[in-house]
Amino acid sequence: MxxxxxxxxxxxxxxxxxxxxxxxxxxxxxxxxxxxxxxxxxxxxxxxxxxxxxxxxxxxxxxxxxxxxxxxxxxxxxxxxxxxxxxxxxxxxxxxxxxxxxxxxxxxxxxxxxxxxxxxxxxxxxxxxxxxxxxxxxxxxxxxxxxxxxxxxxxxxxxxxxxxxxxxxxxxxxxxxxxxxVDGRFRPMPAAETAPVRERLRLPNRFLLFVGTLEPRKNLVRLLQAFALVNADDPDLHLVIAGRRGWLYDEIFTAVERSSARGRIHFLDFVADDDLPALYNLAEAFVYPSLYEGFGFPVLEALACGTPVVTAKVASLPEVAGSAAIMVDPLEVEDIAAGIRAALADPAPLRAAGPPQAATFxxxxxxxxxxxxxxxxxxxxxxx
Known part of the structure; x- marks a missing residue:
């Protein structure tokens, strides 16, 4: 055939x-x-x-x-x-x-x-x-x-x-x-494996992570607003946004300039495949409040790495995350912020639940x- x-x-x-x-x-x-x-x-x-x-x-x-x-x-x-x-x-x-x-x-x-x-x-x-x-x-x-x-x-x-x-x-x-x-590269990794990536990408000690194209569907303006709320009570926390510019991204950078947390927001361009697993592992939590996804690969990648996940309760994302993530309303900034706070306050159950959920795919x-x-x-x- x-x-x-x-x-x-x-x-x-x-x-x-x-x-x-x-x-x-x-x-x-x-x-x-x-x-x-x-x-x-x-x-x-x-x-x-x-x-x-x-x-x-x-x-x-x-x-x-x-x-x-x-x-x-x-x-x-x-x-x-x-x-x-x-x-x-x-x-x-x-x-x-x-x-x-x-x-x-x-x-x-x-x-x-x-x-x-x-x-x-x-x-x-x-x-x-x-x-x-x-x-x-x-x-x-x-x-x-x-x-x-x-x-x-x-x-x-x-x-x-x-x-x-x-x-x-x-x-x-x-x-x-x-x-x-996702392939087997996405897994919990020891510090000895992740340290070179932290140094090469100049990552802060504690950070939230978003991975994806900079475009309206990814809901980054609300993520930035939610991060500012969380950062007000946790000033040592940073936000790392990893992804290439898509379209209508100017409003994202405008939101950064207006943010009270702008000094804690960092942009990485497209990250090499070999560095992605370590990047997920180094994050305190992965936040993905997308407005619509047919699947949502970054959510599954983060789960496989044992990174606490906060994502939107829309479209396919509940199918991917199951009960292993904190689900939020992507249209409500306060709800996104509450989800982030919950993930930071009690990360252990989320870290434990992620890899088994990812293994079902x-x-x-x-x-x-x-x-x-x-x-x-x-x-x-x-x-x-």
């Missing part, structure tokens, strides 16, 4: 869907050694020495059932051809015969094969003010077309499955729930379930 997976996001993006794609492919390849995986991606302009490109080549070298299929045009141009112009350039014409095509990043390429589409969230519909306008317009047009064409749809959470049914009328029989996971299990879906789709093709 020949499985074609669009790994463009995995080749170009560090966090989010990029990391998801890389981990998902590894899990599927390990779970389906008898399947032939054709990993296709837009390669125009890609640095072959980038860590993500090297990862793909190392993965292919380690598994004989992987074939890399670069398409020598840029991701932007490929998107224009396939999605905006809707040119019927079938992926089979570019990479050869395929039995099942899996698109893990919202949109399907043209194909005559059986199709599997992953929808991570519906931010552009549920929280349109939190979606970048150009991306919102693009997804609002492209996602419905892909949903209509998809034989089956994978979601990361029950919350997204419910959104698909409510907003697009997608019946549950077409939807498969596949929870993502396993890439091995996800890979096995995904391979079963591939076989299901191939069987329906054979029956027609």
């Amino acid at each position: 020949r499985i074609g997976i669009d790994v463009t996001a995995g080749m170009w993006q560090g966090a989010g869907i990029g990391r998801y794609t890389r981990e998902l492919v590894r899990a599927a390849v390990q779970a389906g050694p008898d399947l032939a995986f054709h990993l296709f991606y837009a390669s125009g302009g890609l640095d072959p020495q980038s860590p993500f490109a090297r990862y793909a080549h190392e993965l292919a070298a380690g598994y004989p059932n992987i074939t890399l299929r670069p398409i020598p045009i840029s991701p932007r141009l490929l998107t224009i051809l396939w999605q905006r112009l809707q040119l019927p350039i079938r992926v089979e014409w570019l990479i050869g015969p395929i039995d099942v095509v899996h698109a893990p990043d919202f949109v399907l390429p043209p194909t005559k094969a059986r199709t599997l589409l992953t929808i991570h969230d519906l931010t552009f519909l549920v929280e349109p003010a939190c979606a970048e306008p150009n991306l919102r317009r693009y997804l609002s047009a492209a996602v419905p077309r892909s949903l209509q064409r998809a034989d089956l749809i994978v979601v990361d959470s029950k919350a997204t499955a419910n959104d698909l049914g409510r907003l697009y009328g997608i019946p549950s029989r077409r939807v498969r729930l596949l929870y993502p996971a 396993r890439w091995e299990q996800t890979g096995q379930a995904l391979v079963a879906i591939y076989r299901e789709l191939a069987a329906t093709a054979a029956a027609t």
Whole structure:
């Protein structure tokens, strides 16, 4: 059986869907050694020495059932051809015969094969003010077309499955729930392992941590306001925000300038994957009051590291955190502050509960379930 997976996001993006794609492919390849995986991606302009490109080549070298299929045009141009112009350039014409095509990043390429589409969230519909306008317009047009064409749809959470049914009328029989996971690097670590990261990143002694893109959906202005309330009674506490600038981030920096705790607020740019586990371990608590998430990888990463977690009781986040985190109303600054105070006052139960909760999400299990879906789709093709 020949499985074609669009790994463009995995080749170009560090966090989010990029990391998801890389981990998902590894899990599927390990779970389906008898399947032939054709990993296709837009390669125009890609640095072959980038860590993500090297990862793909190392993965292919380690598994004989992987074939890399670069398409020598840029991701932007490929998107224009396939999605905006809707040119019927079938992926089979570019990479050869395929039995099942899996698109893990919202949109399907043209194909005559059986199709599997992953929808991570519906931010552009549920929280349109939190979606970048150009991306919102693009997804609002492209996602419905892909949903209509998809034989089956994978979601990361029950919350997204419910959104698909409510907003697009997608019946549950077409939807498969596949929870993502985090890899074994995210774990409680001894001080000897975390100390070099503290020194290299110049981290304060005691700090709260946020990890994610600087954008409206992450609710950082309210987090900053909540931190100021907590810091007023705990002046030695700092806030570290780790993430790249997304869009409409000026209001975040304006809020910092106006904050009474501005001298205790620190920004890190995108943190290398190898440093993230230590960063979580060093934090007094991880605070993630996002307004909407299809899954919420940073919450699971923090839980796996045994870091006390304060997160929002919205969308998928209660599914991910279970009873191992303090859940707050993301629209109420006082509630976020109260959650932070509770985590700082009694961290031991949260530290103990995090790793077992995170362990319920396993890439091995996800890979096995995904391979079963591939076989299901191939069987329906054979029956027609």
